[in-house]
Amino acid sequence: QKEVEQNSGPLSVPEGAIASLNCTYSDRVSQSFFWYRQYSGKSPELIMSIYSNGDKEDGRFTAQLNKASQYVSLLIRDSQPSDSATYLCAVNRGGSYIPTFGRGTSLIVHP
Amino acid sequence: NAGVTQTPKFQVLKTGQSMTLQCAQDMNHNSMYWYRQDPGMGLRLIYYSASEGTTDKGEVPNGYNVSRLNKREFSLRLESAAPSQTSVYFCASTPETGGPDTQYFGPGTRLTVL
Numbered sequence: 001q002k003e004v005e006q007n008s009g010p011l012s013v014p015e016g017a018i019a020s021l022n023c024t025y026s027d028r029v030s031q032s033f034f035w036y037r038q039y040s041g042k043s044p045e046l047i048m049s050i051y052s053n054g055d056k057e058d059g060r061f062t063a064q065l066n067k068a069s070q071y072v073s074l075l076i077r078d079s080q081p082s083d084s085a086t087y088l089c090a091v092n093r094g095g096s097y098i099p100t101f102g103r104g105t106s107l108i109v110h111p
Numbered sequence: 112n113a114g115v116t117q118t119p120k121f122q123v124l125k126t127g128q129s130m131t132l133q134c135a136q137d138m139n140h141n142s143m144y145w146y147r148q149d150p151g152m153g154l155r156l157i158y159y160s161a162s163e164g165t166t167d168k169g170e171v172p173n174g175y176n177v178s179r180l181n182k183r184e185f186s187l188r189l190e191s192a193a194p195s196q197t198s199v200y201f202c203a204s205t206p207e208t209g210g211p212d213t214q215y216f217g218p219g220t221r222l223t224v225l
Binding site for chain 1: 142144151152153154155156159161169201205212213214215216217218219
């Protein structure tokens with residue numbers, strides 16, 4: 001079982017809707033959680049990091065972390081076609097600078 | 112400030128040939144990483160270097176070697192390329208120990224081994 005699990009998708013949502021991406025992890029000592037966006041043929045780029053339980057908002061993006069249930073999610077409000085990409089969840093153990101990546105969820109936002 | 116740069120962008124090799132992928136960062140980061148990305152497999156860590164002069168194996172090190180030439184540069188060498196090494200290779204770096212542990216990625220090298 002991979003340590004960081006994501007539904008590969010594709011997740012298809014209409015323009016203007018909320019896209020919800022989920023990620024579960026198995027290592028209970030994980031302390032840092034990241035969402036990266038990767039456009040086709042490009043490299044991953046960080047869009048959100050979260051370290052504490054609860055919600056963290058940045059513009060149209062909200063990351064949610066629940067350490068007790070070992071999941072982290074990413075909500076994208078008012079989804080745009082330009083949000084169509086693969087979203088990678090990454091998790092670091094405490095004191096480690098070696099993240100474990102999920103396999104990514106493909107998001108398609110259709111007009 | 113170029114961030115993380117990689118050369119070459121594309122490469123085609125024949126089985127058994129060798130090559131070195133180059134990576135450099137100008138952000139004064141301590142840690143550097145090499146990943147490979149295959150369809151449906153996500154990012155898998157090949158090797159990493161926590162600081163200048165140190166290197167450690169990641170999840171999939173077989174068939175690769177690395178050199179941390181100095182703080183800026185971290186190279187990945189394929190001594191005898193195999194078709195199973197056809198992949199996209201990303202170099203990444205992380206800021207100083209104790210600082211933010213987010214990763215900054217280079218643009219990638221697309222390698223095909225025939």
